[in-house]
Amino acid sequence: MTGINTECSFTNELIISNQGAIMKEGELGRVYSDGEIIFKEGETGNVMYVLQSGKVKITKKTASENITLAILESGEIFGEMALFDRLPRSATATALGNTRVLHIDKKKLFSTISRDPTLVFKVIETMSQRIRRLDEELTKVKKKKIDILHLSIDVDELCNLILEEARNVIASDNGSIMLFDDNRKLLSIKAAFGAESEPKTKLTIGKGIAGDVLKTGRAELVNNVTMDPRFIPGAMNVKSVLCVPLRYKGHNFGVINMSNSSEKLFTIDHLKLLHSLATYASFAMQNARNFSNLKIATDEVIRHATMLDML
Amino acid sequence: MQEIMDANPYALEDGSHIAVIGGGPTGSFFSIFAMKMAKMIGEELNITIFEPKDFTKDGPGGCNRCGGVISELLVQTLAVEGINLPDSVVQKGINSYKLHTTNGSVSIGTPLFEKTIATVYRGVGPKGIMGKDKESFDNFLLNLAVKEGALHMPLRIDHVEYRNQKPVLFAKNKKIRDFDLVIGTFGVNSTAVKVFEGLGFGYKSPAITTAAIAEIGLDRDMISEYFGNSIHLFLLPIKDIKFAAMIPKGTYVTLCMLGKNVTAHMVNALLDHHVVKKVLPENYEINCRCLPKMNIGAPKVPFTDRIVMCGDAGSTRLFKDGLGAAYIMGKAAAKTAVFQGVSKEHFHKYYYPFYKSIIIDNYFGRFLYAMTEIYRKNKLLCKGMLNVVQKEQQNVHDRKRLSTIMWDIFTGNERYKNIFFRSLSLKMNIDLLKEFAKLSVRFY
Numbered sequence A: 001m002t003g004i005n006t007e008c009s010f011t012n013e014l015i016i017s018n019q020g021a022i023m024k025e026g027e028l029g030r031v032y033s034d035g036e037i038i039f040k041e042g043e044t045g046n047v048m049y050v051l052q053s054g055k056v057k058i059t060k061k062t063a064s065e066n067i068t069l070a071i072l073e074s075g076e077i078f079g080e081m082a083l084f085d086r087l088p089r090s091a092t093a094t095a096l097g098n099t100r101v102l103h104i105d106k107k108k109l110f111s112t113i114s115r116d117p118t119l120v121f122k123v124i125e126t127m128s129q130r131i132r133r134l135d136e137e138l139t140k141v142k143k144k145k146i147d148i149l150h151l152s153i154d155v156d157e158l159c160n161l162i163l164e165e166a167r168n169v170i171a172s173d174n175g176s177i178m179l180f181d182d183n184r185k186l187l188s189i190k191a192a193f194g195a196e197s198e199p200k201t202k203l204t205i206g207k208g209i210a211g212d213v214l215k216t217g218r219a220e221l222v223n224n225v226t227m228d229p230r231f232i233p234g235a236m237n238v239k240s241v242l243c244v245p246l247r248y249k250g251h252n253f254g255v256i257n258m259s260n261s262s263e264k265l266f267t268i269d270h271l272k273l274l275h276s277l278a279t280y281a282s283f284a285m286q287n288a289r290n291f292s293n294l295k296i297a298t299d300e301v302i303r304h305a306t307m308l309d310m311l
Numbered sequence B: 001m002q003e004i005m006d007a008n009p010y011a012l013e014d015g016s017h018i019a020v021i022g023g024g025p026t027g028s029f030f031s032i033f034a035m036k037m038a039k040m041i042g043e044e045l046n047i048t049i050f051e052p053k054d055f056t057k058d059g060p061g062g063c064n065r066c067g068g069v070i071s072e073l074l075v076q077t078l079a080v081e082g083i084n085l086p087d088s089v090v091q092k093g094i095n096s097y098k099l100h101t102t103n104g105s106v107s108i109g110t111p112l113f114e115k116t117i118a119t120v121y122r123g124v125g126p127k128g129i130m131g132k133d134k135e136s137f138d139n140f141l142l143n144l145a146v147k148e149g150a151l152h153m154p155l156r157i158d159h160v161e162y163r164n165q166k167p168v169l170f171a172k173n174k175k176i177r178d179f180d181l182v183i184g185t186f187g188v189n190s191t192a193v194k195v196f197e198g199l200g201f202g203y204k205s206p207a208i209t210t211a212a213i214a215e216i217g218l219d220r221d222m223i224s225e226y227f228g229n230s231i232h233l234f235l236l237p238i239k240d241i242k243f244a245a246m247i248p249k250g251t252y253v254t255l256c257m258l259g260k261n262v263t264a265h266m267v268n269a270l271l272d273h274h275v276v277k278k279v280l281p282e283n284y285e286i287n288c289r290c291l292p293k294m295n296i297g298a299p300k301v302p303f304t305d306r307i308v309m310c311g312d313a314g315s316t317r318l319f320k321d322g323l324g325a326a327y328i329m330g331k332a333a334a335k336t337a338v339f340q341g342v343s344k345e346h347f348h349k350y351y352y353p354f355y356k357s358i359i360i361d362n363y364f365g366r367f368l369y370a371m372t373e374i375y376r377k378n379k380l381l382c383k384g385m386l387n388v389v390q391k392e393q394q395n396v397h398d399r400k401r402l403s404t405i406m407w408d409i410f411t412g413n414e415r416y417k418n419i420f421f422r423s424l425s426l427k428m429n430i431d432l433l434k435e436f437a438k439l440s441v442r443f444y
């Protein structure tokens, strides 16, 4: 306890705090009632907390909503981050139901830790459990993002998402997704980053490395592109290429290209990774195509119907 | 070859056998932390706690006689360690202290009156306690140690000897086994002291004095009305009594008296004092009394190869927070044994600094208690002190230096050394001097 906050009474009356009324005789700490805020995001924090009973909700504000990060149970330590990184509170802690909490003053805690550093073992354990939990959450979020690919209905948007995923898993200088237009019999760029963002590039089946991959359906890793006779030199300087087909029910309908302008080389692992992503993406893409075909058809029917009405 | 030469013959290994003599707080804290730390480095220790007392019994048979106040610092530190005291163990949550002198009374509370201090019983409570719904503190800790994997054997160790450089323990003249390490956590009220003195490595009984404890039986409502959530302290001019405390617990108030070899007669003298009479209701019953020994000076040689003394059997904090010292020393012994080794040299290098720091801190404690004695005996000084505290409290912006010094002395919440240096504050001493000057003008 630090002196600054010490309170004192001089009357002969006994001190019976308001807290006393709602706490059992043997209960320690302070009670927060349902919905009461224990600390707020952005505040400076000089206290860490140990939950004695009840639950605490940890939430974070985003532009549109409050996201619940965790529901803490009895015995858990919280509010420790601001003590150790000296930054404002990263989230808000709110009591869920009647909640009893023990406050641990920062000054006292650090002075005890300075004498016995092993005291942080428990805090580290809590923090690493939280990191583990976050890792799991992150994986779930990533998975959700891929799931969105499944449901996505706009082909262009989907191409961008797939390429972004590819870029996340394989570091490369350039990348693009090319789809085959059945009517015009041409491969054209739907999404790109880096030097491959030349939207006008169009290839026929069998032309260039991408055209060849579309034709053969074989994923390819070419680390010395200039020596490859299929390579069509363009404005951009490319040294190594990964190219995998997008394929559905035995029919190749596009390719994913990743390339490096620098000396960085791709490995066989990169190729495998991109190939599995492409398999996954192919399904999503086909869904989207079917959906947009359906949508175009429905729109057409509605347009006709409306025109009939107008006649 | 290199590895063998460098191997530490005094390092504990997976499966090492450790004997803990005494399952009081020090023994249990040692066992809890040694088990946890060993698991961290992938080892499993065989810890046996020898404790003949049954802490689930009421009356003196199940009790380790003490005031049962768990300081704010210990409550909080244990919570950080993951040891949260449940309401089945805590008799009462405390949020303030009230100091009574012949010149008036003053209360000092925790910020926001949070209940950060716990009162507990070391056994179930006084003989015949009604509704044994509460668990003893010592039992709670012993159970935690057992949960961590220690074994509890209800045996009293009565003999120790060295065989093949390992201590061997005996109970009722029967050999138990040899151990890689023996921890002496038998406190000061034990004949085991003599057993270890007999080993001849230099260990001598701690210096002791006699204290007094009395359990005052009262109605629960009456305790709430008269005591609230406060521990009441008395600094009264009664010969040889340094101070007394009344500690509320369920249907009893534990009276604890410290001084120079306190006697049963002094307990009556205190209860008859007019200041004490004002605090207590007229009718009450004394249900249990004892005159336990208290450690007031640590033995010089607390360890040898494979043996270490800990807690009250070694060094503890003077007059306050013996349970806090039990935690610090039990953990210090565990850290040394698990991470370093169990030779005399290991204990000297890694355990003794903690042991010594308590001894040094107690020098500052002695000085502070000597100062308190001067205030206790001198009316003018006592009044001046109360007046300064009052003024500190009336000024919201005041740093409340004297109030916090008093709080920390009474609660055992801070090391004596730190309190001592805070007591040198120029501003506070000027305030005190001003007050004394004013009062002397009025007195003479």
Ligand SMILES: Cc1cc2nc3c(=O)[nH]c(=O)nc-3n(C[C@H](O)[C@H](O)[C@H](O)COP(=O)(O)OP(=O)(O)OC[C@H]3O[C@@H](n4cnc5c(N)ncnc54)[C@H](O)[C@@H]3O)c2cc1C
Binding pocket: B021, B022, B023, B024, B025, B026, B027, B050, B051, B052, B053, B064, B065, B066, B067, B068, B069, B070, B071, B155, B156, B157, B158, B185, B186, B187, B188, B189, B190, B191, B192, B211, B212, B213, B256, B257, B292, B293, B294, B295, B310, B311, B312, B313, B316, B320, B321, B322, B323, B324, B326
């Ligand atoms: C009057 C008084 C009031 C106090 N009040 C407080 C207070 O309010 N707060 C506080 O923090 N501290 C207080 N203390 C100090 C506190 O009681 C001790 O510091 C604490 O109990 C030390 O714990 P320990 O485990 O070292 O020893 P103990 O608590 O004494 O435990 C020793 C254990 O060893 C066992 N034992 C003894 N001999 C043997 C043997 N041969 N074989 C096997 N087992 C054996 C005993 O049965 C006992 O259980 C007080 C002390 C006194 C005297």
